[in-house]
Amino acid sequence: MTSPGDATPVKPPPSFSPGVGRSASKSRYPDEHESTASIDAELSEARSVSSPTPPLSATTAELPIRSASPQSRSVRSSTPQLARSSFGSPFDGRFDGSEDIRSLIIRAFSPTVAVYASEDTDELVRNKGFKGGFWELLRPFGETVTGKVIIRDSIGSSRAWEDYGVRFVDLKGLGRAPASRDSGRDSPLAQIEEVLEQQLGSAEGSLGASLPSKDVLGFPATTSLAKLFLRQLLSSTPAAPHETFGHPVASVIAISSRNKAPLETLRQLYAETNTGDKRLPDWVHQEYLRYYVLVHDEERDDITESTKLYDQMKRHFGLHCHLLRLRSSQCVVTDDDSVQVPHCEWLSPQEHLSGVGEAETLVDLGTDGTPYLFDSDVSAIKSFIRELTVQSVIPFMENRVAVWNDQVASRRRGISGRFMSMSRRWAGFGSSSRSGIGGSGGGNSGNYDTEHNYYRQDTPEAILRKMADFAFMLRDWKLASSTYEMIRSDFGNDKAWKYHAGAHEMCAVSMLLNPLAMSAKIKLESVDQMFETACYSYLTRCSDATHALRCLALAVELLKSRGGSATESAARWAMRVMDFGLVGSVGQILFMERVAACYASKTPVGGAKWGARRRKAGMWSIFAADQWLKAGKPTLASACLEEAERLYADVLETDGVFPMPEMQSFIDNLRHAVKVEYLQARGFDAQDEPAADDPLRTEEISEKLDKRNHRRSLIGLPAQLDAGTLMSAGPRDIEEEPNDDFERA
């Protein structure tokens, strides 16, 4: 289901592939306003009027069921078929759809940059309308760095990325996140479910005019919801000891030009990040990059003063400095060069829940609620972030990876390292090796703090994991996967189960992301094995459902994007998710759809038609439709049903007629129930059908429907008369006949 709240925060990176989605969400806005304003009027009109006045015809035109009889087929294939081809269609879906998901997954693991600003800087930014201070100002812009970012990997070849981003976090909240999460009343999973429900609710609310635009512009019905789910899932895991994606790679230390004693303040801020209560927990590596920013107030302060100060900063703190020139007054819409601040794409479910009300007022009232910025400010921030990323963060990370690779990893890879890890495995006689190389030979429980369940940040295990994570964030998946591979058994030996699970998970993920590796089938099996282990460790040994679900969701999406025989194991993992009961009812249905999508994306090989999984995909779509209907979402159910019909179209002799009688009757009932519910949801024709709840008595109801609109008389007419009425109910009559025929046979 596409809905305003979902579409808005998407800040498309340049490589966000299909242009369709963007234009769809933009053009939908005017519709939304109209619909919310006039929905009541429309409904009451629809109730009273039976002839096809404009609102009625508008509603019936989007009536969901297009049953697959010959007449409707021509209609169906003309518009929606073309438009919807980006979803389940195996031929397109595999390319743009999965590239999109891959990009989403890759961007989910971006380097984290902590922001620590002085009081005067936060004050300056708060005056501009950002309550959260400097961090909130930077955050939306960090998600996409403008222009290409070139990264060199460990073997020296470089590659340009269009969709690189960094994640800004508030340094003050960083270390405390896990604690608050443990004591929180509801888990992230429950929150994700709540977000999904809200999203669905708001989508239902604007049921009116948003749907046709969706159909016409081909926004696939629920992939955006699935994407939202994935995004929420990937951003719901706070900084944890066992993976370093949430740990800061760098920290921006900011002061403003209003500061009376700038250099002292900078020193003080720096000191506070190392000591005192701002110090990060023991499992976070302390040697992250410090980046110093001077925020210059364009309106109140003198630029020559600031430049002088900036030169001084450079002399004291080295090259990692930036002068950011901002205007201090608040920008309003009516200003000439006002630019709306983009929405954050990676909001955690918690933030989503607290902030979603804000987004709604945004839709209703138009423009109020979101802050605006001057054009000059926006470009200043963007160029600052680009400089920060390209000139400081990435070289720093590349450098760290190279150093650690040299000092820690190669030692482990070498013959002595292998011997060490071997002797640790048989620790009975290996006790003398405790005084081994560089502290890495600490025996089983040497480095793992069993009391607090983490490795200290300077142990080789922690450093290797950090190095692998850095390589992963630099998108050097080959190095990442080999490093994860190296350390994953160590964690098992130490019984550090969370680390163990995390390393297995990321090893498999980086193997799947690596475009070159993995052609052999054996590899696929080992990837499956790794996911299995990771999932077992997360669930059974650590009872960490959030990470387990993330792991499985990644497995599903990445295996699906691999294509070929991997799609089948993707479908299997999706079924596992449902089996484990990790997701709520909405999530359950979403995963049903994912199973269908996985099977649908399996293309037949060669010239022969075998190898496709159309029937399976169709079956799962039907089930998903059934569940959406039970959940009271007839529009989504109809979308699934339509998808199922498209999938079944290839394998059935006659379109829409199933060979198996019980299947046929189930699908007929489902179709009918969806139609009735849909009409009820639109608010007309609900009063005289008490039997609508009973799916077994559909025959009578269908006659009623037919009589009401005299559809029989319309069947013969060409489709352009009123495509909606024709498609909706007319063809049912025709379709029934072969069906009856069959049952008699």
Place this chain on the structure above:
Amino acid sequence: MSYYFTILSPTDTPIFNIAFGTSKSGGDGIARFRFPDTAQYMNQFIIHSSLDIVEEAQWTNGGMYLKHIDTYPPAAAYISAFLTPSGARFLLLHQPPQLPNSGSSSGLGSSSLLGSSGNLARGSTSSIAANPTSPQTEEAVRQFMTEVYESYVKTAMSPFYKQGMEIRSPVFRTRVNAAGKKWL
């Protein structure tokens, strides 16, 4: 173990259906599927969806008996297939009995469709009632299929039977039933 046996014509139309339960180890021969009574269409859905696999497997496997080809994990349903030279296909869905303690599935609304969590391959029991993928089961299903095939050929050779017609012969039904009792 509950069984659902279908013969499909070359055009995927079912020409014979029968559901029965195991008669081994004290079974009473009555099918008890995991789906509620209102959801018996699930068997047909699963059988129908496994045709995808049959179509693929028939080109890679030389024998007439394709063995266990497909699984539907949410309901722990296993499909074995047998091909006849005339293009008719025998499909047998077998489902191990549900353990009473594993009954509560997670999603309430979805439990009717998804059945309950699978409890396959637990323990090392080699009786066919417990383990649908064991060699013993494969062998038993093979015997069953061969016996049904024999009766099918006899039925199909009847001068009153046309290719693709539904098989309504009571004799055939009894024979299939007997084969089921004997082997499964």
